[in-house]
Amino acid sequence: MSHDPIQHYQDLCQSRSQQKQPAWLRAIRLSAAARLAELGFPTRKHEEWKYTPVRPLTAVAFAQSPLPLSLSRVAAEDLLSRTTQGALRVVIGDGQILPAISSLEALPAGVSIRSLREILDTENEPDDLLRQRFALALDRVGDNAFDALNLALFSDGVVIDIPKNTSVTQPIEIVYVGSCSSTPQIGAIRSFVSLARGSQASIIERFVGLSPDGAHNPHTTGSASTPHNPHTTGSASTPHNPHTTGSAPTPHNPHTTGSAPTPHNPHTTGSAPYFTTASTAFFVEENAALDHYKIQQDDPSAFHIAWTWLHQKSHSRVSTFAVSLGGKIARNETEAALDGQGIETTLNGLYLVEGDRFVDNRTFLDHAKPHCHSVEVYKGILSERGKGTFNGKILVRQDAQKTDAKQSNQALLLSDDATIYSKPQLEIFADDVKCTHGATTGYLDEKSMFYARSRGVPEDAARGLLTYAFANALIEGVRLPALQQELSALLAQRFQLSAMDDLMGLLDEQELG
Amino acid sequence: MTSSTETIHELANQKYKYGFVTDIETDSVPAGLSEDIIRLISAKKQEPEWLLEWRLKAYRHWRTMAEPRWPKVDYPTIDFDRIVYYSAPKQRPKLDSLDEVDPELLKTFEKLGIPLEEQKRLTGVAVDVVFDSVSVATSFKDKLGELGVIFCSMSEAVREHPDLVRKYLGTVVPYTDNFYAALNSAVFSDGSFCYIPKGVRCPMELSTYFRINAAGTGQFERTLLVAEDSSYVSYLEGCTAPQRDENQLHAAVVELIALDNAQIKYSTVQNWYPGDEQGKGGIYNFVTKRGICAGVNSKISWTQVETGSAITWKYPSCILKGDGSVGEFYSVALTNHFQQADTGTKMIHLGKNTSSTIVSKGISAGKGQNTYRGLVRIAKSATHARNYTQCDSMLIGDRCGAHTFPYIEVNNNSSQVEHEATTSKIGEEQLFYCRQRGLSEEDAVSLIVNGFCKEVFRELPMEFAVEAQKLLGISLEGTVG
Numbered sequence: 001m002s003h004d005p006i007q008h009y010q011d012l013c014q015s016r017s018q019q020k021q022p023a024w025l026r027a028i029r030l031s032a033a034a035r036l037a038e039l040g041f042p043t044r045k046h047e048e049w050k051y052t053p054v055r056p057l058t059a060v061a062f063a064q065s066p067l068p069l070s071l072s073r074v075a076a077e078d079l080l081s082r083t084t085q086g087a088l089r090v091v092i093g094d095g096q097i098l099p100a101i102s103s104l105e106a107l108p109a110g111v112s113i114r115s116l117r118e119i120l121d122t123e124n125e126p127d128d129l130l131r132q133r134f135a136l137a138l139d140r141v142g143d144n145a146f147d148a149l150n151l152a153l154f155s156d157g158v159v160i161d162i163p164k165n166t167s168v169t170q171p172i173e174i175v176y177v178g179s180c181s182s183t184p185q186i187g188a189i190r191s192f193v194s195l196a197r198g199s200q201a202s203i204i205e206r207f208v209g210l211s212p213d214g215a216h217n218p219h220t221t222g223s224a225s226t227p228h229n230p231h232t233t234g235s236a237s238t239p240h241n242p243h244t245t246g247s248a249p250t251p252h253n254p255h256t257t258g259s260a261p262t263p264h265n266p267h268t269t270g271s272a273p274y275f276t277t278a279s280t281a282f283f284v285e286e287n288a289a290l291d292h293y294k295i296q297q298d299d300p301s302a303f304h305i306a307w308t309w310l311h312q313k314s315h316s317r318v319s320t321f322a323v324s325l326g327g328k329i330a331r332n333e334t335e336a337a338l339d340g341q342g343i344e345t346t347l348n349g350l351y352l353v354e355g356d357r358f359v360d361n362r363t364f365l366d367h368a369k370p371h372c373h374s375v376e377v378y379k380g381i382l383s384e385r386g387k388g389t390f391n392g393k394i395l396v397r398q399d400a401q402k403t404d405a406k407q408s409n410q411a412l413l414l415s416d417d418a419t420i421y422s423k424p425q426l427e428i429f430a431d432d433v434k435c436t437h438g439a440t441t442g443y444l445d446e447k448s449m450f451y452a453r454s455r456g457v458p459e460d461a462a463r464g465l466l467t468y469a470f471a472n473a474l475i476e477g478v479r480l481p482a483l484q485q486e487l488s489a490l491l492a493q494r495f496q497l498s499a500m501d502d503l504m505g506l507l508d509e510q511e512l513g
Numbered sequence: 514m515t516s517s518t519e520t521i522h523e524l525a526n527q528k529y530k531y532g533f534v535t536d537i538e539t540d541s542v543p544a545g546l547s548e549d550i551i552r553l554i555s556a557k558k559q560e561p562e563w564l565l566e567w568r569l570k571a572y573r574h575w576r577t578m579a580e581p582r583w584p585k586v587d588y589p590t591i592d593f594d595r596i597v598y599y600s601a602p603k604q605r606p607k608l609d610s611l612d613e614v615d616p617e618l619l620k621t622f623e624k625l626g627i628p629l630e631e632q633k634r635l636t637g638v639a640v641d642v643v644f645d646s647v648s649v650a651t652s653f654k655d656k657l658g659e660l661g662v663i664f665c666s667m668s669e670a671v672r673e674h675p676d677l678v679r680k681y682l683g684t685v686v687p688y689t690d691n692f693y694a695a696l697n698s699a700v701f702s703d704g705s706f707c708y709i710p711k712g713v714r715c716p717m718e719l720s721t722y723f724r725i726n727a728a729g730t731g732q733f734e735r736t737l738l739v740a741e742d743s744s745y746v747s748y749l750e751g752c753t754a755p756q757r758d759e760n761q762l763h764a765a766v767v768e769l770i771a772l773d774n775a776q777i778k779y780s781t782v783q784n785w786y787p788g789d790e791q792g793k794g795g796i797y798n799f800v801t802k803r804g805i806c807a808g809v810n811s812k813i814s815w816t817q818v819e820t821g822s823a824i825t826w827k828y829p830s831c832i833l834k835g836d837g838s839v840g841e842f843y844s845v846a847l848t849n850h851f852q853q854a855d856t857g858t859k860m861i862h863l864g865k866n867t868s869s870t871i872v873s874k875g876i877s878a879g880k881g882q883n884t885y886r887g888l889v890r891i892a893k894s895a896t897h898a899r900n901y902t903q904c905d906s907m908l909i910g911d912r913c914g915a916h917t918f919p920y921i922e923v924n925n926n927s928s929q930v931e932h933e934a935t936t937s938k939i940g941e942e943q944l945f946y947c948r949q950r951g952l953s954e955e956d957a958v959s960l961i962v963n964g965f966c967k968e969v970f971r972e973l974p975m976e977f978a979v980e981a982q983k984l985l986g987i988s989l990e991g992t993v994g
Contacts, residue, residue: 026514047583398912405840413926416893422921428936432910433934439921 005058006353010037012064012180012186021120024131027137032151041143048144051389051421052360057303057329062186062275064153069093071330072162076101079177082297082361084204085482087173090319092483094179095187108168116157116190118439125410130159133192133281146305146331154190162199162288171480175495178274178302179210185272189281193318197287199424202291202480207276207306208328237384250259273328281309284323287341291319291479295487298336300355305331314340314369321478323487324351324359333358341371350474351379352494365407367400379474381419381467391392393425394437400430407437410471413446443471464495520655529541541600541730546593548572551699554599556559558668558702561675571688571698578692585884585916586824588760588797590676597702597760662746663708669734670706677708681739683770685803685832693764694801696735701766704734709744709775722751722877723765723966731762736917738768742808747778749977752785752821754815758794760823769804771811777804778814780831780973784821792851795823802829804948806838809864812840816972818981828886830859833867833895840869843969847985848881848913857887857919861896862928867928869900874966876915885915891928898928907937907965957987 013033017026041058042049071079071093083089089103092112097115102111108313119130138451143147158174178187195201276298284290290310298304304327309317322332336345351359364373380388390409424437444466452462471491478484491497542553551572553566580591604738657664663674670678686699704723723734740746752763763785771777779802785950786797804813815829842858858871875883885904906915916933941962947957963970963982970978 189682207894400912411923413923414925416925418926419922419924422919422923422932424917424919424932424934426906426910426913426934426936427908428916429914431913431938432937433908433938437917437932437934439919439932440930441921441923443926 003059003061004102005061006037006040009033009060009153016064016153016155023122025134028134028466032141032148033140035141035328036152039143039148041145046143049069049324049388052331053329053358055143058069060184060273060275060303062184062321064155064186064188064449065094068096068098071098071101071176078365079143079175079208079210082208082363083140083175083206083324083497084171084173084480084486085172087482089173089175090158090299091175091177092156092175092187094185095189097156097158098177104156105168105175108166108167108170110169112159112161113172114159116159116192117155118363119159130192135282135475136191137279137281139498140309143160146277147279147307148187150190150279150305153186153188153277154279155188157189157191157337158193159191160193160201160203162195162201162423164196165198166196167200168202170478171204171401173206174280176207176276176278177206177210178207178276178298179303180271180274180299180472182270184274186275186277187280187286189276191278192283193280193290194283195285195290197285198287199285200289202284202293202509203478204293204295204483205278205280205306205308205328206295207278207298208305209274209297209302211271211299216340221490241257255393271301273303277304278306279309281306282318284310284312284318286313287315287316288313291481292321293478293480294320294322294332295483296322296324296326296332300326300328300357302327303329306333308332308334308346310334310336311338312336312338312343312345314368314513315342316340317344319346319477319479320348322347322349322360324349324353324363325490327357329358331362333362333364335366336374337366338372338374339368339397342371342449343369344421345372347374347376348474348477350471351378351380352471353380357386358387360389361391362389365392365394365405367394367396367403367405370399370401370403372400372403374403374405375438376405377411377474380409380411380420381414381472382411382420382470383414385415385417387419387421390439391421391423391425392437393427396426396428396430396433396435400427401431401432403435405433405435409437409439410470411439411441412467414443414467464497468492468495468497515977519600525967526805531689537602538972541597544595544597546572546596546598546700549607549765553644554700554702558671559634560668560671563679564671567688568699568701569684569807572700573693573696574689575695575699578695579856582693582981584826584886585882585918586826586855588853588855590758591762591797593670593696598733599702600730603837608769614755643694653913653943657715657717660716661710661743662713662715663706663898665706667704667706668703669735671767674708674960677739677840678706678737680766681737681770683768685770685805686766686801690838691801693799694766694888697735697764697766700731701735702766704736705738706736707738707746707748709740709746709810711741712743715746718747720751721867723750723752731764733763734765734777736765736767737769737770737778738779740772740777740811742772744772744775745776745778745973748780749974750779750783751980754866760788762799763822765800765802767800767829769802769813771806771813771838772807772836773803774810775808776812776814779816779829780977781815781817781819782973782977782984783817783819783825786823787821787852788823788850788851791824792880792939795852796821798825798827800821800827802827803832803859804830804840805832806835806840806867810833810837810839812839812971814839814843815858816843816969817845817856818842818845818969818973818984819844819856820837822854823852825852828857828859828860828888830875831869832861832863833869833898834863835867837863837866838864840867840885841972842871842873843972844884845969845985846874846883846983847875847876847878848883849878851880853884855883855886856883857885859876860890862889862891862898862900864891864895866897866985867895869901870902871900872968873902873904874969875904875915876909876962877906877915878909880912882914882916884918885934886918886920887921888920889930889932890920891920891930893924896925896927898925898930899901900928900930902930902932904932904934905965906934907962908936908938909923927965 018031081393091101353359392403396403421465424439475487551568686694688695785796813831819825840860846854848854873885877883889900891898
């Protein structure tokens with residue numbers, strides 16, 4: 001099958017731009033589409049994409065469904081069980097908000113969470129701010145072809161506004177659902193989150209996949225009770241398949257629920273990968289504080305390219321933590337523009353890569369003004385034939401004196417076939433600064449292994465324990481207890497720590513004794 | 514503070530002391546590049562047919578290539594048709610001894626302090642001097658000959674030892690390697706050739722001195738160094754050029770080959786004319802240097818002190834192919850005024866138990882831009898490989914830049930790779946400490962910077978270390994406020 005990806009997406013862009021929307025937005029979409037045509041998709045010759053295999057992604061002719069994703073009751077319940085408990089929730093299925101399973105009733109006064117599509121559809125003249133932000137988005141596309149693609153094609157998004165001096169105690173969670181159906185689906189989402197002066201909020205972005213049978217990938221989810229876990233069942237040849245384990249919920253089928261007229265839910269044959277591309281821009285005004293978590297648990301066959309744009313003003317504080325657990329090819333791009341003094345920024349990341357997966361992390365910290373402080377810690381654990389990259393850049397502009405920036409990427413290679421590409425970069429134009437970066441790659445520390453082994457810990461358990469500890473150092477920084485527990489449990493399960501509980505007890509006793 | 518600002522000014526205006534021009538008759542080819550020019554160069558040098566063919570192949574390949582723009586340096590497009598690709602001091606066809614060298618030329622080298630003369634025998638350095646495009650004199654040939662060491666100009670090597678040249682030329686840096694390597698392969702005019710036979714420990718340091726003299730010329734020399742099994746050689750390279758308002762291109766290629774248990778130590782003190790304080794003139798130093806540790810337990814060590822050139826762009830690299838081979842890279846790069854440097858190294862680990870060390874010190878002052886760019890690649894076959902990288906940058910003044918772009922690619926899990934980089938200015942406390950003990954600010958800065966570079970300087974042979982420290986002093990002192 002010959003497939004011209006650029007032509008394919010130009011066709012999609014054309015049909016997208018013909019839909020009802022404000023004229024200015026149509027113009028922006030068309031410019032973005034033109035930009036995409038001009039750029040073409042990046043190849044390995046493109047410095048920013050040197051290590052990323054783009055072809056598997058561009059080879060698939062993704063379709064954009066006009067209809068919302070339909071979920072059976074069981075699938076919806078299963079899905080909700082995978083979200084963060086106690087959070088305000090917006091669920092987006094294949095690029096469109098699903099109000100039925102979103103929970104936005106009890107919003108604190110003044111806080112607004114809206115669908116971008118609704119704003120654009122219902123208001124004739126949406127506020128100037130939104131227009132400005134789209135203009136900025138178009139400006140920022142630069143030579144990023146996938147960003148252009150997202151801008152030309154996005155079907156919906158979430159617009160969150162936190163008013164001045166408001167502290168939102170409940171975390172707000174955006175759940176992006178991608179479905180593996182018989183036709184490959186692209187979900188393109190563009191969201192805007194504003195934190196006005198002195199406000200505070202925690203935002204979780206969670207990306208999950210739905211396989212045709214409604215089951216989810218045990219690798220990316222932490223609940224120990226999951227019946228079809230390859231590590232525990234072991235014997236089942238295709239543990240993801242409910243027909244062999246028998247215990248999984250019935251596949252969600254529109255014909256059994258009968259709820260939607262002709263919903264896009266062709267889940268009867270085959271299972272094509274989906275592609276989620278999400279761009280979320282955060283505008284954090286003076287003295288505002290944002291905790292952001294990006295939990296990427298896409299299906300192992302899925303493609304994921306997402307951006308986190310942070311625009312920070314003076315004395316604001318942002319901490320973001322990107323956890324990458326899924327996707328065949330997953331790329332996280334985080335850019336922080338520190339446009340003011342006294343800003344604090346933390347960009348952390350954890351990527352676990354196994355199988356034939358590829359996780360690509362790209363961060364860019366733009367220190368534009370003096371007296372800002374940034375810390376960046378990325379940790380990767382790569383096993384089997386997993387490949388990962390870390391490409392982190394710190395730019396300190398002229399006159400951004402007294403900048404203090406630290407960056408580190410630590411990668412643990414657990415198998416001989418795993419690969420890591422690290423590219424930590426410093427670009428510094430001011431002299432009175434403290435900037436450091438470090439990158440280490442290696443196997444587990446032999447001394448620590450020896451310590452554990454000499455105290456009677458079996459080799460496998462010692463390895464699991466050390467790997468867990470390596471990653472858990474970052475998880476401990478998660479400020480939402482429910483999320484922290486979930487991630488910690490997930491790690492423990494991943495590194496088979498459950499068998500070690502007894503041992504841990506034993507060690508504790510020894511310590512006490 | 515004011516006093517030091519004055520000193521900055523004073524020192525910034527200090528003359529580039531190698532900026533003189535030697536008035537000497539030259540034999541040049543017309544400017545521009547074509548197959549005919551290449552044939553002409555080849556004919557002038559009475560080269561064998563295979564070499565001409567190789568040059569032409571390189572030229573045809575070069576024509577298909579685009580000038581690379583990825584380095585973090587900024588310069589106007591080079592007009593390759595305005596460059597003179599061959600310029601030689603006019604002389605008798607063949608030189609038998611130094612007495613026959615043009616006295617004007619000898620004077621030049623005297624001014625430069627090059628130990629060409631017999632009385633300099635005591636310094637124990639064998640020198641090959643490349644003036645504009647050709648090698649003019651090589652000293653200590655006989656003494657080296659007794660041991661079987663071949664040290665001569667590339668043209669002579671092509672005549673006298675064609676088999677060796679043919680066997681190794683282009684094996685480490687093929688003409689297809691990059692734009693400037695292809696250009697060099699097409700037009701290289703001379704350079705040094707060095708061959709150390711089995712088991713010989715070269716008794717003296719070998720040295721090449723490069724000098725660009727004529728206006729409008731480019732210098733394209735090619736150095737080839739082969740160290741046979743269990744041999745050792747330490748090789749030095751120095752460069753200067755006259756002060757001119759135009760930018761001149763220097764695109765050299767250096768190839769090193771170390772066989773089983775051989776060791777090569779290659780040191781460079783690069784002091785091409787850096788341009789004036791307005792950034793006018795200066796040399797574009799676009800060089801490809803690469804060594805291959807082909808044999809087991811072989812070692813290649815690059816040490817460079819880069820203080821000159823308007824733009825320096827080079828990555829002395831090691832291909833660690835033999836099991837247990839070792840690669841080292843020690844570098845001090847200084848950029849002042851409008852100088853730009855994009856330099857670093859590549860360590861390609863292919864063999865088992867290979868190890869590499871990278872220590873890079875970048876100093877930026879004035880409006881200088883200093884970039885470290887390096888690659889450490891651990892191939893799957895390179896089990897138990899080890900790399901340690903340290904890149905420190907020092908910024909002096911608030912209009913300069915220091916950048917670090919390391920690439921780390923690890924393909925197996927028995928290897929360990931560490932990379933560390935820091936960027937900062939001279940510590941206030943350190944300055945205060947020195948000032949309090951009665952050192953002038955000048956001396957304090959010099960002390961601190963020398964300390965900063967010490968790890969690299971101690972890798973240099975004695976004479977060079979002294980020269981490097983002096984150079985650094987000239988280029989730097991007083992730039993601190």
